[in-house]
Amino acid sequence: MNLQDLLYGVAIKHIVGKTDCIVDSITFDSRTVKVNTLFFAVKGVQTDGHQYIAQTIDAGANVIVCELLPDTIPANVTFVQVENSAVALGIVASNFHGNPSSQLKLIGITGTNGKTTIATLLFQLFRKLDFNVGLISTVQNHINEEIIPATHTTPNPIALNALLRQMVEADCEYCFMEVSSHAVAQHRISGLFFTGGVFSNITHDHLDFHLTFDNYLKAKKEFFDTLPKTAFALTNIDDKNGMVMLQNTHAYKKTYALKQMGDFNAKIIENKFSGLNLLVDQTDVFFKMVGSFNAYNLLAAYATAMLLEQDKLKVLTILSSLKGAEGRFDYTVSKQGIVGIVDYAHTPDAVQNVLSTITNIRKGTEQVITVIGCGGDRDKTKRPIMARVACDWSDKVILTSDNPRTENPSSIIAEMEKGVSPTNQRKVISILDRKEAIKTACHIAKAGDIILLAGKGHEKYQEINAVRLHFDDKEVLIEQLNLLS
Numbered sequence: 001m002n003l004q005d006l007l008y009g010v011a012i013k014h015i016v017g018k019t020d021c022i023v024d025s026i027t028f029d030s031r032t033v034k035v036n037t038l039f040f041a042v043k044g045v046q047t048d049g050h051q052y053i054a055q056t057i058d059a060g061a062n063v064i065v066c067e068l069l070p071d072t073i074p075a076n077v078t079f080v081q082v083e084n085s086a087v088a089l090g091i092v093a094s095n096f097h098g099n100p101s102s103q104l105k106l107i108g109i110t111g112t113n114g115k116t117t118i119a120t121l122l123f124q125l126f127r128k129l130d131f132n133v134g135l136i137s138t139v140q141n142h143i144n145e146e147i148i149p150a151t152h153t154t155p156n157p158i159a160l161n162a163l164l165r166q167m168v169e170a171d172c173e174y175c176f177m178e179v180s181s182h183a184v185a186q187h188r189i190s191g192l193f194f195t196g197g198v199f200s201n202i203t204h205d206h207l208d209f210h211l212t213f214d215n216y217l218k219a220k221k222e223f224f225d226t227l228p229k230t231a232f233a234l235t236n237i238d239d240k241n242g243m244v245m246l247q248n249t250h251a252y253k254k255t256y257a258l259k260q261m262g263d264f265n266a267k268i269i270e271n272k273f274s275g276l277n278l279l280v281d282q283t284d285v286f287f288k289m290v291g292s293f294n295a296y297n298l299l300a301a302y303a304t305a306m307l308l309e310q311d312k313l314k315v316l317t318i319l320s321s322l323k324g325a326e327g328r329f330d331y332t333v334s335k336q337g338i339v340g341i342v343d344y345a346h347t348p349d350a351v352q353n354v355l356s357t358i359t360n361i362r363k364g365t366e367q368v369i370t371v372i373g374c375g376g377d378r379d380k381t382k383r384p385i386m387a388r389v390a391c392d393w394s395d396k397v398i399l400t401s402d403n404p405r406t407e408n409p410s411s412i413i414a415e416m417e418k419g420v421s422p423t424n425q426r427k428v429i430s431i432l433d434r435k436e437a438i439k440t441a442c443h444i445a446k447a448g449d450i451i452l453l454a455g456k457g458h459e460k461y462q463e464i465n466a467v468r469l470h471f472d473d474k475e476v477l478i479e480q481l482n483l484l485s
């Protein structure tokens, strides 16, 4: 592709070298550069792409997009200086793939919790409404029934635009995608054209990356700030920062709420293990999904479908039969009557939500046994809080490993233990090995008791020392429950 076409829409500070050259591929990773590659020098968390410029030229790169020009510029290489290489990367990646986001209706969902659930519900709903649909999510990406494994919640701009291009080729009319705060802060969504944005909620997470809650909020808000005038900006106003999201957006503003009047409203009539009974915009509907947090997710999906001009009754009928994403409040009952729940709660708020839901709908006499760990190389400040919340809402807690990554798992558990108050000590045991922890929970449980396995949801691995070993909470849970006599 011609360089001038690729650079369309990029704010350029300075160009050194010819602009009428042909680029065959684009990358932000020096290790994948070939002849006639455009290399983006991006500043990262670990290293700075600018360090690899000379290496990429040796490997055949003919164009370099960078923030700082080197002292000597070799002949036959074009240097494009920009303010922010990551922003330029998004725009060029979109141009390279023929701007696929403007050829379908792209809806982005942001928030601390609920993104995967809302995006998946919308994908399942629009498939059942007979549309060709794409999904970009933590669990997996989809083009209709085709599954494309996910590496990130929101992929890098090159992978993202390639995926959107495949969706356009498959005649997809809609794509529902999660927009993580990392993706906004790293400009992975730069250059995309959105038809709508949805905000679920914001609570404590990712402070290792954003450093302060304020920065984290700003990242979420920036997504809404950059939505075009033609898009809708749908927010949950029961969240205390829900209105903040709308402050500077050019998009048309819409709200949803359970506790106050919004443009879209729902009321919980009944919340049981068998599902939710909700009054949605005055229509009484029974849903298969459990828990008040899922009332919010269902309402967000319904409101989005209404903003996309779908038929209300058809939408509610289909939503009422959906189960949402894999590994979210996924429950099973053993032959002894022990209830096992696998859930992806990995933030203090999510743990509290899932446990308060269990508390609200349990009969009262059973014990709640929670098995929980925290991820390594991620926000450390949430560890004691997650342990405290688990203790406050459970009868017994087994602290264990999640994905330790490169950290020592015992140190992660020790940080969680700091959140256990003296009165709660008697409820808690720590078992390093996650399988042993689940086995112990199954042995402690009696008929009617509820075991919650929190934090790993759909994940099919446990990452220890940078190696991913097969591990599936649901598989282990069922195996251990079946071994009980």
Ligand SMILES: CC(=O)N[C@H]1[C@@H](OP(=O)(O)OP(=O)(O)OC[C@H]2O[C@@H](n3ccc(=O)[nH]c3=O)[C@H](O)[C@@H]2O)O[C@H](CO)[C@@H](O)[C@@H]1O[C@H](C)C(=O)N[C@@H](C)C(=O)N[C@H](CCC(=O)O)C(=O)O
Residues within 6 Å of the ligand: 028, 029, 030, 031, 041, 042, 043, 044, 045, 046, 047, 048, 049, 052, 151, 152, 153, 154, 155, 156, 180, 181, 182, 183, 209
């Ligand atoms: C913290 C974070 O988000 N890191 C992402 C980031 O990596 P980084 O900033 O560490 O990059 P770096 O290693 O410093 O490298 C800087 C630049 O130099 C380049 N480089 C590097 C080495 C080299 O030899 N040559 C070279 O060119 C790199 O390609 C990069 O362009 O950019 C990389 C390339 O896009 C991502 O793969 C990487 O995601 C890591 C693997 C990750 O785990 N991210 C998680 C935290 C994440 O993004 N999660 C969110 C979900 C969060 C949520 O639940 O809300 C997600 O959207 O998935």
Ligand SMILES: Nc1ncnc2c1ncn2[C@@H]1O[C@H](COP(=O)(O)OP(=O)(O)OP(=O)(O)O)[C@@H](O)[C@H]1O
Residues within 6 Å of the ligand: 111, 112, 113, 114, 115, 116, 117, 118, 138, 153, 178, 200, 201, 293, 294, 296, 297, 325, 327, 328, 329, 343, 344, 345, 346, 349, 350, 351, 353, 354, 457
């Ligand atoms: N609307 C909600 N409000 C609060 N908690 C929720 C909500 N929806 C889901 N949860 C809890 O958060 C967990 C993660 O849900 P989900 O995967 O939908 O969120 P996510 O935003 O995609 O998370 P991630 O950022 O890790 O991809 C669920 O397993 C549940 O415990």
Ligand SMILES: N[C@H](CCC[C@H](N)C(=O)O)C(=O)O
Residues within 6 Å of the ligand: 138, 153, 346, 374, 375, 376, 378, 402, 403, 455, 456, 459
């Ligand atoms: N999307 C989340 C996933 C956390 C899941 C948990 N199992 C862990 O490994 O910490 C994150 O990147 O923080």
Ligand SMILES: [Mg+2]
Residues within 6 Å of the ligand: 115, 116, 137, 138, 139, 153, 178
């Ligand atoms: Mg997700």
